[in-house]
Amino acid sequence: MSGEIKKSLKVLVIDSHVLIRQILVSILKDMDEVQSLATFSLKSTRDIENEIERIQPDVLFLGLDANTKDEIQRVESIRKSRPDLPVVIMAPLNEKGASITLQSLKLGAVEFITKPDRDFGITLSKRHFRKRVVPLTRIIGELNRGLLSASKSSEISFPEVEKVMDQKPQKLSSSVEMILIAGCTGGVKELYQLISEMPTELPAPIVIVQHLPKIYTKAFAAELDKITELNVREAQNDSPLIPGQIYLAPGGYHTVIKNDGYRKVLGIHKGPRENKNRPSIDVLLRSATHAYRNKMLAVFLSGGGIDGVEGAKNVYEAGGKIILQSRESALLWNLNQKIFDQIPDLDHHPTEDIGSEIVKNLFGKRAARSQRHSNQLRIS
Structure with missing residues (x-):
């Protein structure tokens, strides 16, 4: 029958909480895409890998409670034994959950779902799980399996660096006064690499919107701050935008850019979700277009959905510049495909050229060649 969805996905759910497993079963069993479903309580890493080998799932929902020392090793071991298998992490919405989720995404987990950090909240969270599980399951077939299987990409380390204490404010670039970076599924891992490559003398501020919840964005800003000489912090209300500073949109809030007399400042607010997201990429880009016009550079990393499509059109129509991560290097090219269609x-x-493309827009082609060479030396 025309338009009929083929039942093709084999799903494996592993979590120590029986209620979590029951909720996912009740959601997944009603999805037309799901062919078979298996669930287990949390086991040893070897047992999990044996179940993966036996079932041969198309996606693994892996619950982690962030209270044991071997959880990151478990994710790393699964990624090495089955690098082609999409792993979705389920972790508590607290600081420990944020830490283990970010480390797992860095290792190549494709996405995450937050779960309550108190048992009594689990029974009330079916709606939250449905909002995350259904779209995540439906994009499994669109993921870049070649990139996912490239296990060497999960082995790149990002060493911590010391801050430049006497760093002077940088002069604004004549053509680019604001850099905006947007990411969704697959974006966290790309941001680790991209931010680690940013030049110390950055003549424009960077504002990042990555779809993450509250608590997680604070932890992510702290993680990024360790791997660059630039300062990375969560955006705050009325914070002035300073060249050489990096601001991360906080989870649960929209981030906007406002003109405040002679200067431009950040604003955050809890307006309605846009494109089902808060923070929203479109909300930020719309405000940035009003504030900077053609002095913007927008970078779109891996991601899905439609949040960012209208914002990209705003940037383009205002005369700003846009960089898209390529299909071959992105885990999910769904969002960038929609932007490219427009x-x-x-x-x-x-991925490895985006940093030098940013530098080229700021300083010219010669600086970009130097940046690309420096990045190759760092990775090798």
């Missing part, structure tokens, strides 16, 4: 003359760049 603006077909945009160039796509692999």
Whole structure:
């Protein structure tokens, strides 16, 4: 029958909480895409890998409670034994959950779902799980399996760096006064690499919107702050935008850019969700277009959905510049495909070239060549 969805996905759910497993079963069994479903309580890493080998799932929902020392090793071991298997982490919405989720995404987990950090909240969270589980399951077939299988990409380390204590404010670039970076599924891992490559003398502020919940964005800002000489912090209300500073939109709030007399400042607010997201990429880009016009550079990393499509059109129509991560290097090219469909003359760049493309827009082609060479030396 035309338009019929083929039942093709084999799903494996592993979590220590029986209520979590029951909730996921009740959601997944009603999905037309799911062919078979298996659930187990949390086991040893070897047992989990044996179940993966036996069932051969298309996606693994892996619950972690962030209270044992071997959980990261468990994710790393699964990624090494089955690098082609999409792993979705389920972790508590607290600081420990944020830490283990970010480390898992860095290792190549494709996405995450937050779960209550108190048992009594689990029974009330079915709606939350449905909002996350259904769309995540439906994008499994769109993931870049070649990139996912490239296990070497999960082995790149990002050493911590010391801050430049006497760093002077940088002069604004004549063509780019604001850099905006947007990411969704697959974006966290790309941001670790991209931010670690940013030049110390950055003549424009960077504002990042990555779809993450509250608590997680604070932890992510702290993680990024360790791997760059620049300062990374969560955006705050009325914080002035300073060249050489990096601001991360806080989870649960929209981040906007406002003109405050002679200067531009950040604003955060709890307005309605846009495109089902708060923070929303479109909300930030719409405000940035009003504030900076053609002095913007917008970078779109891996992601799905439609949040960012209208914002990209706003940037383009205002005369700003746009960089798209390439299909081959992105875990999910769903969002960038939609942007490219609307603006077909945009160039796509692999992950390893995005940093140098930013530098080229700020300083020119010669600086970009130098940046690319420096990045190759760091990775090798």
